[in-house]
Amino acid sequence: MAVVFERPHALADVPMHYCPGCTHGIVHRLVAEVIDELGVEGNAVGVASVGCSVMSYDYFNCDMVQAPHGRAPAVATGIKRARPENVVFTYQGDGDLAAIGTAETIHSATRGENITVIFINNAIYGMTGGQMAPTTLPNMVTQTTPYGRDVNTAGYPIRVCEMLSTLDGVALAQRVTVDSVKNVIAAKKAIKKAFQNQIEGKGFSIVEVVSTCPTNWGMSPYDAIKWLRDNMLPYYPLGVYKDETKGDRLK
Amino acid sequence: MSKDFNMVLAGFGGQGILFAGKVIAYGGLNDGKEISWLPSYGPEMRGGTANCSVCISDKTIGSPLVVTPDVLVALNLPSFEKFIDTVKPGGTVIVDSFLINKKVERDDVNAFYVPATKLAEENGIKGLANIILVGKLFKETGFCSEEALYKAVEKCIPARKANMLEFNKKALEIGMNS
Amino acid sequence: MSERFLMKGNEALAEAAIRAGCKHFFGYPITPQTELAAYMSKRMPKIGGTYLQAESELAAANMVLGASAAGVRAMTSSSSPGISLKTEAISYMAGSDVPALIINVQRGGPGLGGIQPSQADYWQATKATGHGDFQILVFAPATVQEMVDLVSDAFDMADKYRMPAMILADGMLGQMMEPVEFKEEGEKVLPEKPWAACGHHNQRKHNVVNSLYLTPQALESLVKERFERYEKIKATEQRASEYLVDDADIVLVAFGASARVAHSAVDMAREQGIKAGLIRPITLWPFPTDCLKKAAQTAKGFLSVEMNMGQMVDDVKLAINCSKPVDFFGRTGGVIPTPQEILDRIIKFGGEL
Secondary structure, rough: OOOOOOOOEEEEOOOOOOOOOOOOOHHHHHHHHHHHHOOOOEEEEEEEOOOHHHHHHHEOOOEEEEEEOOHHHHHHHHHHHHHOOOOEEEEHHHHHHHOEEEEHHHHHHHOOOOEEEEEEEEEEOOOOOOEEEOOOOOOOOOOEOOOOOOOOHHHHOOOOOHHHOOOOEEEEEEEEEOOHHHHHHHHHHHHHHHHHHHOOOEEEEEEEEOOOOOOHHHHHHHHHHHHHHHHHHHOOOOOEEOOOOOOOOOO | OOOOOOEEEEOOOOHHHHHHHHHHHHHHHHOEEEEEEEEOOOOOOOOEEEEEEEEEEOOOOOOOOOOOOOEEEEEOHHHHHHHHOOOOOEEEEEEEOOOOOOOOOOOOOEEEEHHHHHHHHHOOOOOOHHHHHHHHHHHHHHHOHHHHHHHHHHHHOOHHOOOOHHHHHHHHHHHHHH | OOOOOOEHHHHHHHHHHHHHOOEEEEEEEOOHHHHHHHHHHHHHHHHHHEEEEEOOOOHHHHHHHHHHHHHEEEEEOHHHHHHHHHHHHHHHHHHHOOOEEEEOOOOOOOOOOOOOOOOOOOOHHHHOOOOOOOOOEEEEEEEHHHHHHHOOOOOOOOHHHHEEEEEEEHHHHHHHHEEEEOOOOOOOOOOOOOOOOOOOOOOOOEEOOOOOOOOHHHHHHHHHHHHHHHHHHHHHHHEEEEEEOOOEEEEEOOOOOHHHHHHHHHHHHHOOOOEEEEEEOOOOEEEOOOHHHHHHHHEEEEEEEOOOOOOOHHHHHHHHHOOOEEEEOOOOOOOOOOOHHHHHHHHHHHHOO
């Protein structure tokens, strides 16, 4: 009998700790499928960040390094500079990438560091129990914005892809989501491109995945997807913000 | 020769104080001595004061920071005033008398006055007052052998500035003959 | 014997690291270690290595974590305020059993402090280079030649024991020039690192370099295992140099720059007929307790001389179990003590014994 669906080899056969309905599982699978399809598992080194995806080092079958909070791009830089032949990727959440690790994100991007960054934007700190993230929407209620995010005191969310698209070192900055089959397919394509870019030496590639956190949003997985479409996507429009893979980049 | 030399060279940044110290240090090293060279360092990049401590000894050198020098080479008035009282009795003081119009008031040190900056200009080697004073210091103290001194200058001038070598040797001679 | 030439301490550290097989340097500018990074920026491209000026000390140290986790020899250097920022990565490296070399060319503190030489980071280096239960190897060179020699040893021991190592220098040692000699060793053969995360090439299970252990018992047993390693290091790797200690009534204890000044003070004391000696710890962790214990059998008292307000003095007391009087003399804020003021203290302390 023909096998039509199976676990990607790069994805470990272990129970994940993610909550029901969380989109981390889907994105993990997409990353693993891409690693399989490109045949780079033996060459890949992933960098786990701090947050819900901290234990991703147990979920990917390639070599993994666990980085301090926000420093995944710096750790990945170290690995890539030491071993340019490795395919190096980070897997980071919004608190990690856009708050504590903003400097590392921007500078690895502007250096054109030849790494791949998978960025989960679910507008909240999941692991610590639902505090405001740099991407928390205006008026959104979290544990630390109990009256809703007041932009007068807590400021505005950061649109990471738009911001990074201004940097010459960035090869690819693309925002995707995984709320539907169509979008999952598009997300995988983007992730594959981000890895392919690295293999071809094109430089820093980031794929931002607009994601859900049903638990900390206080919704059912179904409602969370609906909320994502109604609230997240208008603020964080999907699309390709930068794609230098065809044009001539400023050298 | 078994005498120890603990020297302070001092002046403005840009006068080649640190370079002169390095030449002296290499002179000692070429004679097989123990050596240390310690610069002052501070926030100013240009025009501030610059000084360095150089020790030449047969023994292990303890503190490289010279507090009571037996040799002071002064290239400006503030440095002269700052360090003149620290010189050990019996010590040697070399003064660029073109830039410092003061005499040493102490009578327990050997003072020598060389208008080095003026001599350098007159001889077409502007900027090498520092090395003229090293020549004078050599003549008065013999802190290293003559061969070691010339080798030191060769060592301190990078190959790409080979044309500077002759000027520096000329500066040493002017100092020795002053 | 190869030729001796004059080199600044900072540059000698850099050259020694390259000769020890380090091809990956990640830095961030700070006085008074700048020449080290500048030297690396000149040399690394020529040997096919990496010189990277990071966006911060935090990033630089984490780049070292990444490169070391990938199995190469990597290092960073900084001065006191920058080291505080690097402690995050140092703790993670210790917790992940990753070797690396960190150089601290100390300056006065706390805060932005000053830029003149200091030894005020002794506590930080030996007790708490970050959060958590851990130690790092700490070496304290006192000459430019020793800086050269210890860099190589520090890398070797860091690899052997899988832990970070630090060279604790200071602005004086970093800025001064002394004659150095590099032994001609040829290309250094580096140890295999089967634990490194550099791709499993479908030959083994995946390697994970990690410091997260959510089960308390698992974390406890790992930390205990690490501390057993530390005990072995304490038993075998202590280093100190002794000067006129055998018949000394007063034994000075000093490391690095202050040991040089103390050495001069001992000579001055001897000229006056005072039986002074000097123990100079070369490893600050492991602290050379054996050497101090031995000296405590004959010495009447110990005088710790430091360029801080009295940090190592605690370890001196602990090493000899307070069996003899221990005095302290120090200057801080970037002030280098003079041999005379140390001599004065020796005389005063001697009178009290």
